[in-house]
Amino acid sequence: MIGPKPPHASMVNALTMRAVAIRAPGWGTNAMSVSSSPLGQFLRARRELVQPEDVGLPREAARRVPGLRREEVAARADISPEYYLRIEQGRDRRPSEQVVRSLARALLLDDNGLSYLSRLARPRPYLRAVRASTGVSDSVTRLLERWKQTPAAVTDANLDVLASNTMARLIAPGVLVPGTNLLEAAYDELTMTTLMHDATGHDQGDEQMIREYIAALRFNGDPHDARLQDVVGRLSTRHLSFRRIWAEYDAKPLSAGVSTMLIEPFGTVSLTWQTLGIPLSPGQFLTTYMAEPGSRAAAVLDTLSSSASSGGESPMRRLESALVLGGRDREARDERAS
Numbered sequence: 001m002i003g004p005k006p007p008h009a010s011m012v013n014a015l016t017m018r019a020v021a022i023r024a025p026g027w028g029t030n031a032m033s034v035s036s037s038p039l040g041q042f043l044r045a046r047r048e049l050v051q052p053e054d055v056g057l058p059r060e061a062a063r064r065v066p067g068l069r070r071e072e073v074a075a076r077a078d079i080s081p082e083y084y085l086r087i088e089q090g091r092d093r094r095p096s097e098q099v100v101r102s103l104a105r106a107l108l109l110d111d112n113g114l115s116y117l118s119r120l121a122r123p124r125p126y127l128r129a130v131r132a133s134t135g136v137s138d139s140v141t142r143l144l145e146r147w148k149q150t151p152a153a154v155t156d157a158n159l160d161v162l163a164s165n166t167m168a169r170l171i172a173p174g175v176l177v178p179g180t181n182l183l184e185a186a187y188d189e190l191t192m193t194t195l196m197h198d199a200t201g202h203d204q205g206d207e208q209m210i211r212e213y214i215a216a217l218r219f220n221g222d223p224h225d226a227r228l229q230d231v232v233g234r235l236s237t238r239h240l241s242f243r244r245i246w247a248e249y250d251a252k253p254l255s256a257g258v259s260t261m262l263i264e265p266f267g268t269v270s271l272t273w274q275t276l277g278i279p280l281s282p283g284q285f286l287t288t289y290m291a292e293p294g295s296r297a298a299a300v301l302d303t304l305s306s307s308a309s310s311g312g313e314s315p316m317r318r319l320e321s322a323l324v325l326g327g328r329d330r331e332a333r334d335e336r337a338s
Contacts, residue, residue, distance in 0.1 A: 037090035037093050037120075038120050038223040039087065039090070039093055039117075039120040039121055040087065040088045040089055040090040040093075041249075042116070042117065042120055042249050042251075043073075043087065043088045043103065043107070043117075044088055045247065045248070045249040046107045046109065046113070046249055047067050047068050047070070047073050047088075047107060048065070048066045048067035048068075049067055049248065049249075050067050050068050050107055050108055051067060051068075052067075052068065052072075054108060055068070055072075055076065055106075055108070057072060070084055070085055070088065071084075073103070073106050073107065076102075076105070076106035077099070077102035077103050077105070077106040078102055079099060079102065084103075087099075087103075093121070094121065094122075095121055097118070100114075100117055100118050100121045101114065103117065104117050112219060112251060112252045112253065113251055113252075115219075115251075116218070116219050116251035135162070136154050136162050136163040136281075136284065137278075137280075137281060140154060140163070140278060140281070140284075140286065141163060144163060144164065144165040145165060147165055147167065147288075148166075148167070148305055148308075148309065149167065149301060149302065149305040150165075150167060150288055150289070150290065150301075151164075151165065151167040151168040151170070151171050151172075151176070151271075151288065151289040151301070152164065152165050152167070152168055152286060152287065152288045152289070153165070153168045153176045153286075153287050154278070154284055154285065154286055154287075155182060155284070155285050155287065156283055156284055156285070157217075157220035157221050157222065157225075157228075157283040158181065158217065158220075158221055158225065158227050158228050158231055159181055159182040159183045159213055159216065159217055159231075160179070160180070160181050160182075160227070161175075161176060161177060161178050161179065161180045161181075161182065162178060162284065163178055164176045164177060164178065166308050167289075167301070167304060167305060167308070168289070170263075170304045170308060171261060171263050171271070171289065171301075171304065172261065175189075181231060182213060183210070183213040183214065183217060183231065183235065184231065184234070184235065186206065186209055186210050186213055187210065187235065187238070187239055187242070189206065190206045190207070190210065207241075209257075209259065210241075210242075210245070211245055211250070212252070212254060212257070213254075214242065214245050214246060214250070215250040215251055215252040216252065216253055216254045217231070217232075218246070218249065218250065218251040218252075219251040219252055219253050220253060220283065220285075232246065253275075254275040254285065254287070255274070255275060256272070256273065256274045256275070257272070257273055258270055258271070258272050258273070259271055259273055259289070263300055263304075266300045266303075269291070269296060269297035269300050270291075270295075270297055271289045271290065271291055271297055271301075272289070272290045272291070272292070273287055273288065273289050273290075274287065274288055274290075275287040
């Protein structure tokens with residue numbers, strides 16, 4: 001008996017994309033029966049995260065919903081249950097600022113959550129064309145080139161690296177280079193670390209950084225941007241943890257933190273990073289990496305800078321000299337690369 005013909009490639013792709021959308025809440029056509037709008041999807045996801053005990057409500061034995069009921073959110077926001085239902089289902093996509101603030105308060109959102117909710121309620125589609133057509137400005141490019149001792153890179157709302165200076169490419173070759181997506185690179189690194197060690201041997205800092213990247217992707221990304229959909233779709237098919245974290249709808253911009261980085265051939269060092277939005281360039285962000293003065297990390301950066309400028313003595317020999325002349329090593333306990 002002749003079996004059915006295999007589906008056409010386009011049909012396979014469509015089915016695959018639909019499966020990704022179902023597995024990755026908040027992207028594509030997911031939950032179309034519940035809401036066809038990013039605003040409604042966000043409200044539903046955050047409603048399911050808030051527990052009755054969090055807002056002083058009793059938990060009945062017969063409660064079936066994972067978080068708050070719609071009518072409970074409506075009561076806390078001082079709006080009618082019917083109106084809240086219309087918003088969550090996407091039938092009312094432009095609630096007033098007062099309603100938005102009331103919903104944020106009802107769902108226990110912080111300032112970043114309120115900002116994200118407000119943007120969903122007040123979309124600005126005219127910014128999409130600006131972001132798509134704007135590259136890194138000449139002034140920012142010149143600034144990157146002038147920073148000879150400070151690693152710096154420019155990223156966009158989707159965490160794609162748009163530009164970087166020599167120092168950035170030296171501390172993170174293959175990562176802080178134009179064309180790399182920081183979230184995908186972080187997952188690749190986590191996967192390699194897990195393969196090299198046991199399943200629990202990876203650095204918890206890597207997972208925290210991934211969470212921060214995902215929250216920033218949610219906060220800054222445009223749900224209608226094809227590039228965002230591409231990144232989310234690809235990560236959803238490859239990483240279960242991404243689907244789980246993405247479904248939490250945490251939205252927060254990158255601001256500052258500490259990254260532990262393996263810089264060959266020196267070993268592991270800790271660098272402080274700070275991310276700022278670039279004025280007049282919507283959706284672009286400048287991140288700089290710094291070391292504590294007198295630390296081993298500072299000596300490493302100084303060595304890389306000197307080597308890049310001179311191209312002479314080996315970086316490792318320069319580092320040894322810098323540590324001897326620079327006094328005690330504040331990071332003597334850092335692990336060295338094997």
